[in-house]
Amino acid sequence: MTDAWELRLWFEDYLDACNRHDLDAVRELLDPRVRRAHLPAGADAWIDDLADLFHGFPDWQWRRIQIVVEDDRVAVHLRGSGTHSGVYRGIAPTRRHVNVAEFGMYRVAGGRATEFSGTGTTHCCELSGCDRTPHQRRRYASRRMPAATTTSVPLWRRQLSAIPAPISRQAFTTIRLVVSSPIRSANNVLRSDGCAPGAGVR
Template structure:
């Protein structure tokens, strides 16, 4: 993909995340996607995002910065929502959470094959106490 195509592609991915469309999200992930320090595979990614949405049904991502180089994207996002459901064994606190996320994705044929970054449950759990 050309850099402009990668930017549009990421916009579509962000749209799927913000619509909470897990089926659409799956189309952006290679079935065996590797994630640094997290379980591999699209199923693990989808399950973790579903857990996030269970705890934060209004969760939304906002793109702050996006850099494209060859088959890689570097992204800075802000994510946030209100903790109205159970998340990581913590019952609803009704606290509003906002986190910074920094990630690098390697994309092949329109699917993420490798990912590393900082948007993990530990940061969110710290925010909800």
């Protein structure tokens, strides 16, 4: 069994190589037949994906948020960010800055990653909007809800305005509690523009 400190050192070396965009150093830390969940297997495919990312986002960097080691596995929470200033998967540069959370689980044996599962950077285009055509961007923008509609009047009051009068004070209080709780929770999940909070695009 690999010691926990050795796995931590392995991941530090891997993250440092990635942030230096040193693909040769990254390859040395991967098993040639490394398996990835829902992605092509093999170190060559892994390196190709990184090369594609670094070409589209030349300033891409990862920052480690948390790392947990157990047995031969490393679980990490990362924050990746960069600017789409190069062609990425056939999409012209948008100059948009992307900041995304990533979670990964690595299985390490003999100083090399043999398995990987988790989120990756393949969703950068979706988050940055660079995978949308100009027509799609205009349609998306037209669907965004004006911020004033959610800040001028509390949502639970607008919902209660549809309840016919007369209504007793006790019933009003009961309905307010029932209606406001789930709706306020929904407000915390969706912003006024329809995006999840902290989606990462500035």
